[in-house]
Amino acid sequence: MLYREAGDFKTTYVADSQTFPLKLDRIGFWVTMAVAWLVIPFVINDYWASSLLVPFLIYAIAAIGLNILTGYCGQVSLGTGGFMAVGAYACYKLMTSFPDVNIMIHIVLAGGITAMVGAAFGLPSLRIKGFYLAVATLAAQFFLVWLFNKVAWFYNYSASGQINAPERLVAGVAVTGPSTPAWAQYLICLFFVTVCALIARNLTRGTIGRSWMAIRDMDIAAEIIGVNPLKAKLTAFAVSSFFVGIAGALFFSVYLGAVEVGEAFGIQKSFLVLFMIIIGGLGSIFGSFAGAAFLVLLPVALKWLGVDVMGWPTDLVAHFQLVIVGALIMFFLIKEPHGLAQLWRLAKEKLRLWPFPY
């Protein structure tokens, strides 16, 4: 009985409605937070930051954002890459236009701008449903990428068409630009992940989250019981795009530093984030993290296995990676369509009873 709820009594309403109702979960959560905030920054090095932890944290934000829209509100979106590009370019324009303002404010503002763009592209969702909507969001993807490629104002008329993040400090330490220490990159991403996850968790269990889920489960029925579909769908698009925009801003300014829009925010990125929430689990904040971790870790692990252990040429390993990612996605969908989050739930059920069968 490693995982138990017996003897875990609640005496107040606050205790009853907290995020982690079980004591063991709460301990686990605080231990994770302590390790993430107090241990990892001191042991992190460049390799771990740039190939695993920073991309994981950034994709986790994007996955939370998409999960709000797709998992909670049921509107499938293939425009994530485009919205990330909005966040990145908004952040770039703000950074270069107002160099004295703190970068943290810029990143949040970039999220806000993306939210507005997202809400605008969410308008057709009131008429279009299902696959037609999924394909319609591709319009956002292609149009936005084209826009950032063609309109020179967005990249400050630079000759290469790229955008480069200038150096910006937070509390005296560089967080963007080439001389950023690994732990600073990690900490700024961790800060945003923590805040975003908290906001998302509390939004999704409040009134607004319930109205999203009602729309997802059956939109006409939801409308009849008094959920305003216009409000629910547009807020879902706006909140989702807010998170995705923050992820895009971090992806550009903190992680990559220099970005070419078609390459960094193409359609592949949209699919990648969608895979994350499918494999992680639709409608689950934990699932967003699990999916992001899985898909960030998988290529690194496969590359290590193929190139370093087996000694195969890298192009062969890259092909194998496609095969394995594709096969794993199909395997997961067949075996567990509700993703890693569901596996975790089942594991908890088992652990509650262990070692007794009933």
Next chain:
Amino acid sequence: MSADFLYGIEVIINGLMAGVLYALVALGFVLIYKASGIFNYAQGVMALFSALTLAGIMSGQVPFAHLINAIFGTEIHHFGWNVPVLAAIILTLIVMVIFAWCVQRFVFRHLVGQEPIILFMATIGLAYFLEGVGDLMWGSDIKTLAVGLPQGGSLWVEDATSGLGGDDFYGFFIDKLDMVATVVAIILVAGLIAFSQYTKQGRAMRAVADDHQAALSVGISLNFIWVLVWSLAGLVALVAGIMWGAKSGVQFSLSLIALKALPVLMLGGFTSIPGAIVGGLIIGVGEKLFEYLIGAPFLGGATENWFAYVLALLFLVFRPQGLFGERIIERV
């Protein structure tokens, strides 16, 4: 007639021919969607895979040569023979049928009754898988597909029409390959319609598309029909792959034609074969005309990437089921 007007007509004609190619890809989508409710994102990669297989078989490449060499340290790459075009096409078709069977047996049979979005995600996984397998089998270098299709502009059309305009008009430039593609597409569509109207299997296919339960209860094997439909989609993919491959070489970007076909589907409706064709033509003409009249002069060009989507989006706002799609009736 003024030269500008004639150039406009030339753009429209070329748009129509590009539209035929879009329609060809969209057709594969519609076939599978109608019969099984699966929105098959892998259609584009199927076209790539079939074109790769065709090119590989014709030049006598050893499948998985790269992998075998890496494991056993050997140095093989070609059998040293060339297969004639027709035999290679038949072999490729056999490969596509085997592929269809595998897809049905190992993936979608286990996903019957799942939500459409799950099925859609599975086809994206399938697309990744197939792309990887194609690269592993035949290598990822760009291949040329020489199946004897004519190349370049048609001089005959150019000569015949050069008298229409003034001195600065040299006649319509129309790609011969596009003309062949148009003819092939018309034959293919006619064949498919004849197949679904006049053969036993075709009728069974339409029955399955109508109602799975009812089809099962009159003794139609769903498994067989689904394999059949995936094979037909493989055939359509092969034709599309040959046409596009002959145009721009067999390479990864070939799989992106699926993205070209999506707005066509939205416009025409996911469930309608005539819709796919009309949608393809509208999108083809629309994006070429938009690029010629507005995109290139005022917006800096390359509008073809998104115009089709925006057009389809605006259209759907007014008619959510597409041009010819089945009317969406919602009940609570």
